Structure formats: C-alpha cells, structure tokens
Amino acid sequence: MNYREMMFLRAVRKNGLVAVLATSPSTPAEVAEETGITERAASISLEALVGLGFLTANDGTYEATDRLRRLHTDDVAEMSSLAFRLDGLERWITLPETMYTNDPVDSPENYTNHYMGAMHDMDEETVRACVTAAVHQHPDAEQVADVGGGPGAFAREFVKQGHEVTLVDRPDVIGLDEQLLDSEPITLVEGDIRESVPGEHDLVFCSRVFQTLSPEENRRILNAAYDALSPGGSVVLIEVVRGRSPDARMFGVTMLAQADSDGNTYTESQYRDWFHDAGFEDVRVTDVPGTKYQTVAGDR
Ligand SMILES: C[S@@+](CC[C@H](N)C(=O)[O-])C[C@H]1O[C@@H](n2cnc3c(N)ncnc32)[C@H](O)[C@@H]1O
DSSP states (O other): OOHHHHHHHHHHHHTTHHHHHHHSOBOHHHHHHHHOOOHHHHHHHHHHHHHTTSEEEETTEEEEOHHHHHHHOOOTTTOOTHHHHHHHHHHHHTHHHHHHHSOOSOOOTTHHHHHHHHHHOOOHHHHHHHHHHHHHHSTTOOEEEEETOTTOHHHHHHHHTTOEEEEEEOHHHHHHHHHHTTTSOEEEEEOOTTTOOOSOEEEEEEESOGGGSOHHHHHHHHHHHHHTEEEEEEEEEEEOOBTTSTTHHHHHHHHHHHOSSOOOOOBHHHHHHHHHHHTOEEEEEEEOTTSSOEEEEEEO
C-alpha cells in the first residue's frame, strides 16, 4: 500500500468508520451520524474503501469484506498484518522525535495482539522454506526449541515436519498462545531467553528476534542457547542479514521507528563474532531460497 492509502486507513480506523462498518452494513448518512464525520467525508471514504477492497457497495449501502473484518478483529489467528502496520504508522510519524530519544511514542491499545497477529500473518511458503532451511542445518534433530516463537507459525511447521517442539516466549505472548496453539502438541514455556532457554534440545531455533534486540542482548541469547543444546546440537537463526538481504538496511530504520527495544539489523561478521564468542563451531550463513531471509547457524 502506498503512503496515501495507509494514511487514509489510519484516519478511517481512528475516527471509528472501520468499527461501524465491521459491525453492520451502512449508508454514508448512517456512518456520518455514528462517527460524527461529515457526510461528504463519509461518502468519499466509503467509495475509497470499495476501491481498496475493504467494502462492497449495493444500492447506496456499504458492506464489509473479509479484508475489513481482518483489519478490525481481535482474533490473532484471523487478523491481517495491516492492523499492526497501522499502529506502526503513528511511530513513523513521530520518528523525528524518536531520533532524539530512542524511545518511540507509547504502544497503542491491543499492541501485543496486533504484533502477534502480524507475526502470525506470514505466508505459509516462507514459513515452510525457513523451517526446511533450519532443519537442513541439523537433519537429525528431534527436540526443537523455538525461542521467541511468538504466535507459533514456525513451531507448527516444525510439528508438521515431525519434531517435538517447545516454544519459549514472554508471559503475555504465551498467554495468547495458550488459546492460539490449543490443539497443537507444542510445549509452551514462559521465560526470558536472555537469561536461559529451559530444557535440552537438538536444535534451538530463533526467528526474527535478534533484529529486535541489542548486540549485548543477542550475545546473552546465544550463551543461553549454547547451554540448552545437547552435544552436537545446533542453533539456527532466521534474520535479514545486513549486506546480504536487500531489506536489511531499511529494516534497521523500522526497528528504530517502531520497536520498544534496541533493535537493528546486523552484518554477517557481527553474527560470526557473537557465535564464536559463545563457543559455537562451524558458523555458517546461507540464504533461505525464495525469501529475503538468511539462516545463521552454528554447532555446539
Ligand atoms: C518479531 S517477533 C518474532 C516471532 C516469531 N519468532 C516469528 O518469526 O514470527 C519477536 C518475538 O520474540 C519475543 N521475545 C523478544 N525478547 C524476548 C525475551 N527476552 N524473552 C522471550 N521472548 C522474547 C517477542 O515476545 C516476540 O514474540
């Protein structure tokens, strides 16, 4: 979506138009009445939302499509990543101020839900390609820990590929996962992966977490991962590696603008230093075919 479309969606979500339409089909006059915006603004907006695929129009009444419902829902499994991207927009607008402080404006309401909804809304081919690439680094692995596993898109794929899976994340995320992954044979564990990774595993997998954290925190996670590996086990990260993935440099800016933590993207040589210092051997960086991601792997 271009910036005008994003700013427009931000406006119609903020003034309640999205919520009204998600609840019932409405005319421009009804939308104006319910939200307090002008009737002109309502009719222009409704037509634009038809053009963007969020509404259909029939005889002057406008009805939500799935695209609008997926923007408005609280259900993490159904939500589109757009809800989180619109939250992020507030933080991009205030990026000039953040550059003085490193602290983005306060998180919006439902932030964890929207964050996890966005992480969950990843295309299946990419998830499969990343998990397949990770397994390729340690083909004999049985026990897998998905650390910072979020809503479990990758953990589910490990299960499909025949592994025993433990997912470790922060308590608020594990709270969501208890419902989201209810029917999956995945062990859920609350924890701070900078401190320790519970259990013993053949493969410690960690996707898109290092980019959200500082070098010091990432070194701590690698130390904890090392301690949690069985002898000969491997750690595999999924990241966009700077100098290798075309997205990585601008993703560093995304972390500056949007992340509550001290994230950035890192180079292959930084990863190699951290892995060696944590005791890992045979450190290797490979591209995940068909994606913008790399695996960074090492063995205990
Ligand atoms: C960008 S999300 C990635 C989620 C998932 N791995 C994926 O790729 O879709 C980062 C995840 O790391 C988790 N995380 C970050 N720091 C953590 C910490 N210190 N301990 C446990 N989990 C952490 C966050 O809660 C979040 O679920």
